Amino acid sequence: MAEPAFDLILRGGRVIDPANGIDAVMDVAITGDRIAAVATGLRGEQAREVIDVQGKLVTPGLIDTHAHVFQHVTGRFGLNADVCGVRSGVSTLVDQGGPSLMTLPAFRHYVAEPSNSRVLCFLSTYLVGGLEGHLYPQLYGPDCVDVDDTIRVGLENRDIVRGVKAHAEVGGKSRWGMDVIRKARDIARGLDVPLYIHLGQLWPEKEKGIVDPDSVIEELVPIMAEGDILAHPFTRHPGGFISTKSGDVHPIVKVALERGVRVDVGHGSHFSFDMARRVLDAGIIPDTLGADMHGYNTHVGSLSEAESEDNPFFGKVRFCLTHAMTELLALGLPMDTVIATATSNAARMIGMDDELGALTKGRIADIAVLDVHTGNFELTDNSGVSVKTDRAIMPAFSLRAGQYMAVDSPVVVEPMRLAS
Incomplete structure (x- = not known):
């Protein structure tokens, strides 16, 4: 049996990669500490691990x-x-x-x-x-x-x-x-x-x-x-x-x-x-x-x-x-x-756009996976002024040089939800 081509596939997320002009549902494959592919229809058997990220944003x-x-x-x-x-x-x-x-x-x-x-x-x-x-x-x-x-x-x-x-x-x-x-x-x-x-x-x-x-x-x-x-x-x-x-x-x-x-x-x-x-x-x-x-x-x-x-x-x-x-x-x-x-x-x-900031094949596998929550939220600035919004971005997890990084920081706080 052939060795899997990839270590990890992030499957089915909405990939937003402004540097490459991508905004589409795609799969992202990682081998070692590098991005190996950004494509559609990558098969599960091609990777040692697959993480389903449907409904999430996948960004550099x-x-x-x-x-x-x-x-x-x-x-x-x-x-x-x-x-x-x-x-x-x-x-x-x-x-x-x-x-x-x-x-x-x-x-x-x-x-x-x-x-x-x-x-x-x-x-x-x-x-x-x-x-x-x-x-x-x-x-x-x-x-x-x-x-x-x-x-x-x-x-x-x-x-x-x-x-x-x-x-x-x-x-x-x-x-x-x-x-x-x-x-x-x-x-x-x-x-x-x-x-x-x-x-x-x-x-x-x-x-x-x-x-x-x-x-x-x-x-x-x-x-x-x-x-x-x-x-x-x-x-x-x-x-x-x-x-x-x-x-x-x-x-x-x-x-x-x-x-x-x-x-x-x-x-x-x-x-x-x-x-x-x-x-x-x-x-x-x-x-x-x-x-x-x-x-x-x-x-x-x-x-x-x-x-x-x-x-x-x-x-x-x-x-x-x-x-x-x-x-x-x-x-x-x-x-x-x-x-x-x-x-x-x-x-x-920071003068590193040849290394970071894009999901380009061969680059270091720094990747963010984000949730976009919908609902009624209130945001407040440092003057005490509040605004309402219907979307909130929250980090789900990330990869740093191909390594999975869990989100557990106390600075990550969901915006205040308002009653519907």
Whole structure:
């Protein structure tokens, strides 16, 4: 009797693979750690194991473009990588600004290497990295940036360093103008990687502050280049996409997009349904999603209730990457567009679209299997605004390099069901 051609067949799921233009009921076969076939009518006897995924979505492995998983080193801010990754149906995590030139070796040894999830990073601009979630602005000025050494360390670790992270917001601008952002740009150019910029107020303004929060993005955009990324387009905090003067999307955002600057949702504590509608109504569709879970905004963090109430980052809403995908669906984005934000577009953002983000024969078998529940659901943002939706995406299981990964993470929470 002939040996089976495949180790595993995922049979009969709705395959959505935006990179290859596929949206159809198909079978996906895996041999070892590679995708062996995407086809219809694969026979059960061709594989050692068959998993029936009828009624489920089968997509390329999910990529979370905004994670905070430098556990312990970044204090209460950093979560466990696998809790945010494979245990919640996500294959690849990109830590945004946790490790710095001084702490990157620890990030590699204690986080990236032992995790079952694939863990990458956007290297912090700042010497101290993301200590305690950037609570102390005195650590993040231009004197706390070393351009040359950050480039050196980044080049030595280019396999996991996929970009550079910095913050452009009113508290920082009131202290240092755009000096830190220019240094961050120089680091990114020296590494030939994207520059990822946080928008939305992070720190209190110093002394008299700045008169016009819109000046942050006005001065930021000329510094950015094609492939760089603006984060938090849906932020409810000043200094973002929405002009504080007009209440509409600032015109310079369109200028940035025309120059090839990309947009990452960076959900976290910044997501606002109201702001999202304004941005989407202006014709701006985010390229990537990014959950932005951390220890101050999820129920798996270590803050006490009292600490949580006093913390500027804290949000009481439970969420994860698939929950954020559900919110994009509720805002009217098509399913294939939502899937692309966490697969093909995300792979392109990190410069790995030749390896990840597609169900192409011969590629690594990172695959997500998702349930789409129907019913009456209520979603609530960090401002307390609620919307209703009739679909909710939940992870069923995933494959990471061909290995089955069960979903058992406490961050995975089904949206609130409403009575029919």
